Amino acid sequence: EKSIQARYRVMLYITSLLVIVSAIGGIFDFGYSKFYIRQAGNWLATNVPSQARLYVNDVQLMYYSEHYRDEFFKVIKQPLGEWKQYDYVALRMRHGETQTLPLSSVAEFSNKRGDKVIIYKCSPDECSSHPGSNPQIGERK
Numbered sequence: 001e002k003s004i005q006a007r008y009r010v011m012l013y014i015t016s017l018l019v020i021v022s023a024i025g026g027i028f029d030f031g032y033s034k035f036y037i038r039q040a041g042n043w044l045a046t047n048v049p050s051q052a053r054l055y056v057n058d059v060q061l062m063y064y065s066e067h068y069r070d071e072f073f074k075v076i077k078q079p080l081g082e083w084k085q086y087d088y089v090a091l092r093m094r095h096g097e098t099q100t101l102p103l104s105s106v107a108e109f110s111n112k113r114g115d116k117v118i119i120y121k122c123s124p125d126e127c128s129s130h131p132g133s134n135p136q137i138g139e140r141k
Contacts, residue, residue, distance in 0.1 A: 044056075088119060
């Protein structure tokens with residue numbers, strides 16, 4: 001009987017500790033901020049027309065952009081090699097990743113660690129002047 005009560009008491013303490021740690025995690029930030037993803041998504045939602053073709057390589061970024069549609073999960077898994085078919089390209093890159101997309105960026109958002117989202121607009125001149133381009137995304141320095 002005492003052994004069973006001791007087990008329940010230990011389980012109660014462990015559960016209580018987990019609840020407290022979880023609550024503290026909601027108040028304090030642990031790790032690097034991902035607020036830059038929300039800022040970039042909000043920028044996309046505000047500045048990119050709803051009928052524009054948008055390539056995004058991150059689920060969270062697509063969610064905040066408010067441009068998700070039925071084909072969303074098909075688009076997110078497509079390779080970026082066909083970037084010319086899109087009006088805007090938004091790339092989330094983690095610290096140390098580089099990009100070689102031959103477009104001018106229109107907006108960039110980042111955190112203190114160097115994770116970033118770069119947003120490009122594909123103008124007719126830029127898209128037609130780079131036939132056969134094959135950008136390499138995700139290379140590490």
